[in-house]
Amino acid sequence: METSVVPDIANVVEKWKDKKGNLIMILHEIQNQYGYVPREISFQLSKLLDVPLARIYEVLTFYNYFKLKPPGKYTVSVCMGTACYLKGAPELLEELHHILGIKEGETTKDGMFQLEIVRCLGCCGLAPVVKIGNKIYGGLKRSDIVNLLSQYSKEGAPVAQPV
Amino acid sequence: MEKTVFIKDTDGGTKDRTREFYTEFINQLRERKLEDKIQVVRVADVGVYNQGVVMRLLPDNFLYGQLEMANIPALIDESVVPGKRIDHLTCHHISKQMKIVLRNCGVIDPEDIEDYIAHDGYQALAKVLTEYTPEKVIEEMKASGLRGRGGAGYPTWLKWKFTREVKSDEKYVICNGDEGDPGAYMDRSVLEGDPHTVIEGMVIAAYVVGATQGYFYIRAEYPLAVDRIQKAIAQAYDYGLLGKNILGSSFSLDVDVRLGAGAFVCGEETALLASVEGKRGYPHPRPPYPAVKGLWNHPTVINNVETLANISSIMLKGGKWFSGIGTETSKGTKVFAVTGKVKNSGLVEVPMGTTLREIVFDIGGGVLNDKKIKAVQTGGPSGGVIPEDFHNIPVGYENLQKLGSIMGSGGMIVMDETDCMVDIAKFYLRFCVDESCGKCAPCRIGGTQLLNILEKISEGTAHLDDLKKMRKISFAMQKASLCGLGQTASNPVLSTMSFFEEEYKTHVVDKKCPSRRCSRLFSYSIIQEKCVKCGACYRNCPVNAISGSRESGYKISENACIRCNRCFEVCKFNAIDRG
Ligand SMILES: Cc1cc2nc3c(=O)[nH]c(=O)nc-3n(C[C@H](O)[C@H](O)[C@H](O)COP(=O)(O)O)c2cc1C
Ligand code: SF4
Numbered sequence: 040m041e042t043s044v045v046p047d048i049a050n051v052v053e054k055w056k057d058k059k060g061n062l063i064m065i066l067h068e069i070q071n072q073y074g075y076v077p078r079e080i081s082f083q084l085s086k087l088l089d090v091p092l093a094r095i096y097e098v099l100t101f102y103n104y105f106k107l108k109p110p111g112k113y114t115v116s117v118c119m120g121t122a123c124y125l126k127g128a129p130e131l132l133e134e135l136h137h138i139l140g141i142k143e144g145e146t147t148k149d150g151m152f153q154l155e156i157v158r159c160l161g162c163c164g165l166a167p168v169v170k171i172g173n174k175i176y177g178g179l180k181r182s183d184i185v186n187l188l189s190q191y192s193k194e195g196a197p198v199a200q201p202v
Numbered sequence: 203m204e205k206t207v208f209i210k211d212t213d214g215g216t217k218d219r220t221r222e223f224y225t226e227f228i229n230q231l232r233e234r235k236l237e238d239k240i241q242v243v244r245v246a247d248v249g250v251y252n253q254g255v256v257m258r259l260l261p262d263n264f265l266y267g268q269l270e271m272a273n274i275p276a277l278i279d280e281s282v283v284p285g286k287r288i289d290h291l292t293c294h295h296i297s298k299q300m301k302i303v304l305r306n307c308g309v310i311d312p313e314d315i316e317d318y319i320a321h322d323g324y325q326a327l328a329k330v331l332t333e334y335t336p337e338k339v340i341e342e343m344k345a346s347g348l349r350g351r352g353g354a355g356y357p358t359w360l361k362w363k364f365t366r367e368v369k370s371d372e373k374y375v376i377c378n379g380d381e382g383d384p385g386a387y388m389d390r391s392v393l394e395g396d397p398h399t400v401i402e403g404m405v406i407a408a409y410v411v412g413a414t415q416g417y418f419y420i421r422a423e424y425p426l427a428v429d430r431i432q433k434a435i436a437q438a439y440d441y442g443l444l445g446k447n448i449l450g451s452s453f454s455l456d457v458d459v460r461l462g463a464g465a466f467v468c469g470e471e472t473a474l475l476a477s478v479e480g481k482r483g484y485p486h487p488r489p490p491y492p493a494v495k496g497l498w499n500h501p502t503v504i505n506n507v508e509t510l511a512n513i514s515s516i517m518l519k520g521g522k523w524f525s526g527i528g529t530e531t532s533k534g535t536k537v538f539a540v541t542g543k544v545k546n547s548g549l550v551e552v553p554m555g556t557t558l559r560e561i562v563f564d565i566g567g568g569v570l571n572d573k574k575i576k577a578v579q580t581g582g583p584s585g586g587v588i589p590e591d592f593h594n595i596p597v598g599y600e601n602l603q604k605l606g607s608i609m610g611s612g613g614m615i616v617m618d619e620t621d622c623m624v625d626i627a628k629f630y631l632r633f634c635v636d637e638s639c640g641k642c643a644p645c646r647i648g649g650t651q652l653l654n655i656l657e658k659i660s661e662g663t664a665h666l667d668d669l670k671k672m673r674k675i676s677f678a679m680q681k682a683s684l685c686g687l688g689q690t691a692s693n694p695v696l697s698t699m700s701f702f703e704e705e706y707k708t709h710v711v712d713k714k715c716p717s718r719r720c721s722r723l724f725s726y727s728i729i730q731e732k733c734v735k736c737g738a739c740y741r742n743c744p745v746n747a748i749s750g751s752r753e754s755g756y757k758i759s760e761n762a763c764i765r766c767n768r769c770f771e772v773c774k775f776n777a778i779d780r781g
């Protein structure tokens with residue numbers, strides 16, 4: 040890992056080095072590349088930027104957006120914005136807990152699904168909305184969840200029709 | 203095809219007459235052998251509501267409303283064919299919307315600066331840089347009466363003036379695109395649909411205050427908005443609209459993007475500053491205000507996306523024009539994201555002073571499934587609910603405040619009789635508790651205590667004393683919290699308590715939830731007299747909480763029931779009771 044990692048972040052650091060307040064932007068770029076911010080990289084970053092590791096973790100843990108663990112294959116994001124909440128999102132979430140056996144922020148044992156809560160995906164007209172990978176499914180009922188997930192858990196591409 | 207006719211029954215009642223009208227229209231066209239010349243389309247939306255059967259004729263763009271079958275021959279012979287307007291059928295629907303901020307959204311290609319320029323884009327900037335001193339711009343802004351659209355409604359001209367007056371060789375402008383309200387997407391739509399107008403507003407702001415660096419602070423959850431703004435910035439540099447000596451003037455400005463990272467408190471301006479500096483988004487007490495000590499301790503103007511999107515129109519048309527729109531103290535238009543239990547959910551832009559009823563019914567088409575409206579929520583987690591009795595008030599900063607809510611950034615959520623006010627208060631408060639940065643005790647501890655009491659209320663274990671306690675904690679949070687998040691977090695609680703006190707009492711005293719939301723306060727049972735023993739509930743219960751047979755009938759075990767409501771939905775005989 041060491042050797043493949045260093046040049047990547049060296050580039051990122053090079054790009055941002057002279058800009059003030061760069062840490063959050065650098066962490067964004069790292070998460071975009073790896074899907075999360077690996078601990079080894081934070082170590083490297085601490086050396087390259089000459090900032091204490093604690094300062095990096097202070098930022099990583101404050102902001103919900105940054106992940107410290109690798110994500111599952113599909114991220115299932117349940118919108119808990121106001122419109123979705125009113126139109127039944129809590130039931131969808133309960134059903135997902137039930138079927139996947141995990142809570143938000145966790146990943147299923149097989150690494151297939153990761154459950155997340157998000158706030159307003161900006162398509163409130165379709166509420167309640169669930170996003171799987173980067174596909175958005177709207178107007179869902181509790182009973183739709185099983186079918187929706189089974190499209191993904193089978194091998195191959197999803198066949199459900201996103202709206 | 204020479205002409206197109208759009209048809210839609212806009213009454214949205216139980217009987218949709220669109221198809222009937224459409225069929226007859228086609229039959230009559232056939233009789234006249236015109237079916238190849240005139241295309242008839244049934245559409246989902248013609249842009250007007252509650253005007254009976256509506257027909258729009260293109261390309262003539264005539265709009266007819268309240269149409270009857272008997273009008274069809276006249277419509278074809280006297281209007282469609284000769285291209286003349288029939289006055290007495292014309293729909294005098296005046297659109298209640300007015301587009302200033304959204305004028306280009308959906309009209310221009312947001313990735314093409316040329317298209318923006320072709321729609322008067324960057325004309326305002328050119329005018330300002332060649333004809334206006336910064337003082338003159340401030341004067342126009344003052345005349346316009348524009349107030350911040352990010353929540354607090356502070357006069358924009360005053361903010362600019364203060365920042366201008368502070369002496370410093372380093373100043374900043376920041377566009378607040380954090381859009382934290384969890385049910386709103388106005389700013390995102392503007393950033394995605396018309397990024398250049400926001401850039402233009404920012405450059406003018408920077409010129410006025412004397413800033414040399416601008417930042418867009420946008421939430422990372424809006425990747426398309428980020429992408430569009432980045433593209434737009436690059437194009438603006440290519441056209442000499444950003445960078446050194448803009449449009450040949452002596453004014454220079456660099457602009458960059460910084461991403462949020464999923465912390466609601468970072469929408470608050472002092473927390474936002476910390477975040478742009480690459481640190482944890484902790485707020486700090488004001489004063490000093492950002493106008494004096496902002497980014498890296500230099501004077502900084504922070505404006506919301508929608509605020510900046512108004513600037514170019516004000517500069518082109520004048521402050522006086524702008525102040526002619528709206529009410530005494532709230533000028534111009536406001537964009538709202540109208541969502542929840544409303545028929546036409548979406549973005550609307552209306553002049554200030556439009557009533558909530560007009561927004562929800564005339565533009566939004568009314569309540570979904572024709573249920574009774576209970577309240578409209580504005581201001582997101584910092585706002586409050588407004589019950590039906592007050593839906594005639596004209597929308598404006600002061601009016602909403604008087605009702606215990608706020609204008610906020612523009613979220614507007616329609617709630618019907620099935621929405622429980624305790625549950626709503628809990629929803630917003632939980633959001634604030636989750637998002638509290640924890641720096642100060644009133645917000646951190648007070649919020650959690652309030653939430654605990656609300657949980658007790660919805661579980662039927664609270665006492666009347668608890669309601670008093672909630673008021674006390676709420677006031678303490680308002681008074682003692684460090685930043686706006688904690689100061690306003692109790693607003694949804696106070697406002698639901700003041701308008702829906704009875705509903706709270708029913709929860710506390712009778713241990714009932716009238717809207718059947720608080721699942722601990724009702725249970726499911728089968729009304730044997732109505733039950734036909736079809737077994738549908740039995741087969742559909744996901745946890746086998748229903749037992750019995752087609753002979754003996756069915757029973758629900760209260761302990762096993764998870765209150766999923768499935769039996770209630772599947773029973774066709776209304777035999778499930780939720781008491
Ligand atoms: C908790 C909290 C969250 C806020 N979130 C936002 C936001 O998402 N967008 C925004 O423009 N202003 C937000 N504000 C208001 C800003 O602090 C600030 O007043 C505003 O950006 C100023 O711009 P304006 O004068 O153009 O409205 C928030 C304030 C508080 C207290
Ligand atoms: S009021 Fe809440 S969010 Fe604001 S500083 Fe205090 S703890 Fe943090």
Ligand code: SF4
Binds near residue numbers: 735736738740
């Ligand atoms: S679905 Fe309704 S009618 Fe059928 S068995 Fe259940 S309660 Fe009785």
Ligand code: FES
Binds near residue numbers: 119122162163164
């Ligand atoms: S609230 Fe879910 S998409 Fe807006």
